[in-house]
């Protein structure tokens with residue numbers, strides 16, 4: 348199917364399963380090639396498992412089944428050097444970047460024994476990881492000269508605190524989207540902010 352999206356390239360974090368995978372497969376169905384990154388290991392203070400390398404491989408297979416190309420890489424979004432390495436591999440492969448989806452995110456559901464550890468895991472992924480993603484993708488998108496989109500996934504808990512600390516963390520993440528990230532992306536990018544709750 349050839350349309351507005353065909354031939355474009357999307358960088359998606361947290362792409363091994365869930366919404367990240369869904370974004371990858373949907374965009375692939377519109378002819379978008381994918382750079383997919385995921386941590387593929389658990390975080391110590393998070394009380395459910397993250398995706399695995401097998402999950403990321405399944406995303407690869409699903410994208411390829413749509414007829415699109417994909418570069419996959421394992422990186423923690425909080426690790427800027429590792430994230431850059433995956434992005435650079437994708438850029439070397441595809442030669443352009445049009446779309447970035449900062450989707451990787453974690454939450455703590457149960458009471459925790461070590462709130463500092465939980466804080467660090469959540470902030471590292473939901474705030475530093477989102478900032479790293481936007482910081483790394485902005486120049487390749489600008490350099491392409493044909494526009495692009497940076498999409499940041501948040502939560503309704505990013506709009507209104509719910510009393511639990513990880514939800515307040517999400518609020519900070521929301522603030523980062525609203526205020527700091529457009530600045531980080533420089534005045535060369537137009538800002539379109541939408542909310543889906």
Ligand SMILES: NC(=O)c1ccc[n+]([C@@H]2O[C@H](COP(=O)([O-])OP(=O)(O)OC[C@H]3O[C@@H](n4cnc5c(N)ncnc54)[C@H](O)[C@@H]3O)[C@@H](O)[C@H]2O)c1
Nearest residue numbers: 361363364365366385386397398423424450451452472502
């Ligand atoms: N599912 C919901 O109801 C819901 C509600 C509000 C917000 N969200 C947000 O939407 C996004 C997607 O949610 P989902 O339901 O698909 O979650 P999910 O847990 O199924 O997927 C998140 C993916 O991110 C990866 N990931 C986690 N930490 C990472 C890190 N530090 N670096 C790289 N990858 C990492 C995980 O391995 C996983 O593959 C997340 O940001 C989540 O917080 C989801």
